[in-house]
Amino acid sequence: MTVPDDGASAAARQRMAADLTAEHPSEWADAFASVPRHLFVPRFHQQDSTGAWQPLTWPDPAYLETVYSDTALTTQLDEHGVPTSSSSQPSIMLAMLEALDVSEGHRVLELGTGTGYNAALLCHRLGDANVTTIDIDPALVDTAAQRLHQAGFNPILAVHDGAKGHPGNAPYDRIISTVGLHAIPEPLLQQAAPGAVIVAPIGYGIVRATVTAPGHATGRFLTVPAHFMARRTGGSEPHFDAALEQSPADTRVPPADLLGRLKFPASVALPGYTSCSWRTQDGDLDAVGLWTPDGSTAIAHTSGSVRQIGPQKLWDTVEDLAKIFGDEPERNAFVLTVTPTRQTVFYEDADGPSWALPATS
Numbered sequence: 226m227t228v229p230d231d232g233a234s235a236a237a238r239q240r241m242a243a244d245l246t247a248e249h250p251s252e253w254a255d256a257f258a259s260v261p262r263h264l265f266v267p268r269f270h271q272q273d274s275t276g277a278w279q280p281l282t283w284p285d286p287a288y289l290e291t292v293y294s295d296t297a298l299t300t301q302l303d304e305h306g307v308p309t310s311s312s313s314q315p316s317i318m319l320a321m322l323e324a325l326d327v328s329e330g331h332r333v334l335e336l337g338t339g340t341g342y343n344a345a346l347l348c349h350r351l352g353d354a355n356v357t358t359i360d361i362d363p364a365l366v367d368t369a370a371q372r373l374h375q376a377g378f379n380p381i382l383a384v385h386d387g388a389k390g391h392p393g394n395a396p397y398d399r400i401i402s403t404v405g406l407h408a409i410p411e412p413l414l415q416q417a418a419p420g421a422v423i424v425a426p427i428g429y430g431i432v433r434a435t436v437t438a439p440g441h442a443t444g445r446f447l448t449v450p451a452h453f454m455a456r457r458t459g460g461s462e463p464h465f466d467a468a469l470e471q472s473p474a475d476t477r478v479p480p481a482d483l484l485g486r487l488k489f490p491a492s493v494a495l496p497g498y499t500s501c502s503w504r505t506q507d508g509d510l511d512a513v514g515l516w517t518p519d520g521s522t523a524i525a526h527t528s529g530s531v532r533q534i535g536p537q538k539l540w541d542t543v544e545d546l547a548k549i550f551g552d553e554p555e556r557n558a559f560v561l562t563v564t565p566t567r568q569t570v571f572y573e574d575a576d577g578p579s580w581a582l583p584a585t586s
């Protein structure tokens with residue numbers, strides 16, 4: 226069933242655009258007020274109090290209100306109930322689009338077509354011919370193409386691993402990733418025009434890097450936090466059983482710190498890490514687990530014990546971070562530097578703490 230064209234959706238859309246831009250005027254206000262998000266997200270999933278996913282669609286009274294609110298909407302789940310596509314939170318989309326700093330005539334590559342909504346915003350601003358959007362999921366690209374067409378937009382769409390970009394339409398003046406990356410994939414640097422701006426989630430932050438020379442880029446992280454879906458590459462599973470067989474060591478770092486103040490620095494120091502938590506029946510934190518794509522796994526208990534296994538001692542890195550950062554650091558104090566041989570994140574300046582990002586992401 227489709228949303229009736231009775232003015233309610235237009236009013237909700239304009240309200241969302243006004244709320245998003247209330248603090249400061251934005252060149253993207255008109256795009257958010259004009260592009261119908263509901264057309265790209267006719268149905269989404271929300272978790273109920275038991276954690277089960279429930280679909281929400283028109284004419285549920287909450288549907289239109291939620292679609293036009295500052296909420297990320299999960300649009301696709303895999304067979305295990307893990308989200309595989311979503312329409313990102315509009316305020317984060319706005320922050321990324323503003324950081325992209327587009328001008329008329331700029332050619333943009335978007336990684337992660339998803340619903341097509343962000344591509345539609347780009348088309349509204351720059352025109353169809355200047356927008357290329359790619360996703361690894363052919364069914365998503367197909368559906369997004371239909372919905373974009375229905376909304377009056379016809380960007381260039383392709384099915385590709387975002388890490389390879391889309392050389393056919395290069396060079397790009399601007400590259401925006403709506404897929405979580407561990408570093409800037411080298412093909413994107415090759416496809417970037419001189420002076421191009423790349424805005425991309427790396428770990429739990431979003432970097433805005435300017436291409437300074439072929440293969441070279443540098444820039445700061447934005448202040449906004451980010452939690453984007455990781456690029457689908459087929460990482461490894463945690464080895465909790467094997468970790469639990471290890472002798473425990475003592476730790477003075479509370480496990481809660483990994484979920485809070487150290488979350489972003491850990492995502493830079495341990496690219497691609499995943500964490501989970503266990504809670505007591507009262508809902509209090511009992512332990513956190515973390516693992517990286519190489520299979521390294523750690524479990525830290527609130528009792529002060531930690532067990533680790535694998536090529537990297539992950540909790541040792543968390544303890545190192547705890548020594549550097551007394552409080553949660555500002556994300557924009559972190560700077561990414563990319564050369565053809567190395568990608569490094571520095572804290573505060575080139576003499577400060579630094580972490581090497583993986584050569585291939």
Ligand SMILES: C[S@@+](CC[C@H](N)C(=O)[O-])C[C@H]1O[C@@H](n2cnc3c(N)ncnc32)[C@H](O)[C@@H]1O
Nearest residue numbers: 310337338339340343360361386387403456457
């Ligand atoms: C947060 S969603 C994108 C939101 C989208 N821009 C929108 O406006 O709806 C992330 C998308 O990244 C895609 N993705 C995951 N791994 C990818 C990869 N390796 N290359 C390209 N896209 C990928 C997913 O299929 C998913 O659609």
